[in-house]
Amino acid sequence: MTTTAMTSMLLEVRDITRRFGGLTAVDAVSLAIAPGELVSVIGPNGAGKSTLFNLITGLDTPDAGRVTFDGRDITGTRPERLAALGVARTFQHGRVFGNLSVLDNVLVGAHARLRATRPGWPVFGAVREVLSALVGSPALRREDTALRAEAREIIAGFGERLLPRIDHPTHSLSYANRRRVEIARALALHPRILLLDEPTAGMNETETAEMLVLIQQLKARGLTILLIEHKLDLVMRLSDRVIVLDNGTKIAEGLPRDVRNHPRVIEAYLGHRNVGGAQAVAATAA
Ligand SMILES: Nc1ncnc2c1ncn2[C@@H]1O[C@H](COP(=O)(O)OP(=O)(O)OP(=O)(O)O)[C@@H](O)[C@H]1O
Known part of the structure; x- marks a missing residue:
């Protein structure tokens, strides 16, 4: 070569x-x-x-x-x-957060991306989240809405397999669906x-x-x-x-x-x- x-x-x-x-x-x-x-x-x-x-x-x-x-x-x-x-990966036997919903699993991927692109985000982000809950910052609400919309779009990419179960905890899903959630979460990392x-x-x-x-x-x-x-x-x-x-x-x-x-x-x-x-x-x- x-x-x-x-x-x-x-x-x-x-x-x-x-x-x-x-x-x-x-x-x-x-x-x-x-x-x-x-x-x-x-x-x-x-x-x-x-x-x-x-x-x-x-x-x-x-x-x-x-x-x-x-x-x-x-x-x-x-x-x-x-x-x-x-660099994102999935695992041979699938790894998802069983107690989180399908949507939240994918949001974990999206948040990991944000943390990665914003230095200092883990601490500052937590503070911002508390402030947001208290005062409801419009900017953070907009960001949250955008992330959720994107996560939903990624989930919709799996047809009717995941969308009807978007709020279900992933432990209640079939094995195949848990594998799909894992891929969706990886995709949310961009x-x-x-x-x-x-x-x-x-x-x-x-x-x-x-x-x-x-x-x-x-x-x-x-x-x-x-x-x-x-x-x-x-x-x-x-x-x-x-x-x-x-x-x-x-x-x-x-x-x-x-x-x-x-x-x-x-x-x-x-x-x-x-x-x-x-x-x-x-x-x-x-
Ligand atoms: N942590 C470990 N400690 C000791 N041996 C290991 C470890 N991880 C893998 N091995 C051994 O290394 C070899 C390669 O394993 P690996 O899991 O990478 O194979 P694979 O090609 O992925 O197999 P499969 O298709 O069954 O998943 C195997 O002999 C396995 O037993």
Whole structure:
């Protein structure tokens, strides 16, 4: 890759490594994503995909290697700081605030964005909120109304799945809906890159098809997306490029159709016949 091509990348991961005792979960993995690209990371269970996400998003620190976002070294940077820079993620098993409503979960994302863009906001913001409650500042009321309208709009992006439940506590929602709330909250951060860890896990065919459309819409809006996904038909339809991990190392990278037919990919999946998507790759590649 030329220097010009490298500098135009939004996210770059160089030779990143993470060891857990004797196990090297991620072994000198490199990748780069250009603005607006959708890149998927696939691989059998235990390949190192979630660990790689944790290293990129500051939940874990690499033993070696570097992560650069928009030219800035973000290796080991804390998740809150990364959110301020525009790096948002969702989790494999979904993480929402169960006792908060759908709307409030999304407002948490919007407020995190405001805090990030306004130095001193956590303290000053709390004071302002108390003052606002006491004297009802019109400016704060306007801001609150605008945030709520935006959160509602993001929620409406999920069709009728979330809107009728906007005031329900998220613990009362289905698993698939909680996953949607998590994505909505990430979108409220106005991310420049969104990392989605198995967004369709636990979803049926209809729900998976809806998620496909949603991700296509996000991509069409120009959002850069890094996706971990076991459902390979989804990966093949969505991705500009696919990266394949096995035992912590990158064994293939390229266009979806090329990766699907790559001998090492077929071998890796055939070696893990009992995992999600394995048969799909083997069958498609055969
Ligand atoms: N905190 C940890 N401590 C010890 N080992 C870990 C830790 N996190 C992950 N591992 C190990 O690292 C390897 C990679 O795990 P990881 O969860 O990244 O794989 P994955 O590709 O995301 O798998 P899956 O598709 O099942 O989610 C596995 O062998 C896992 O057991």
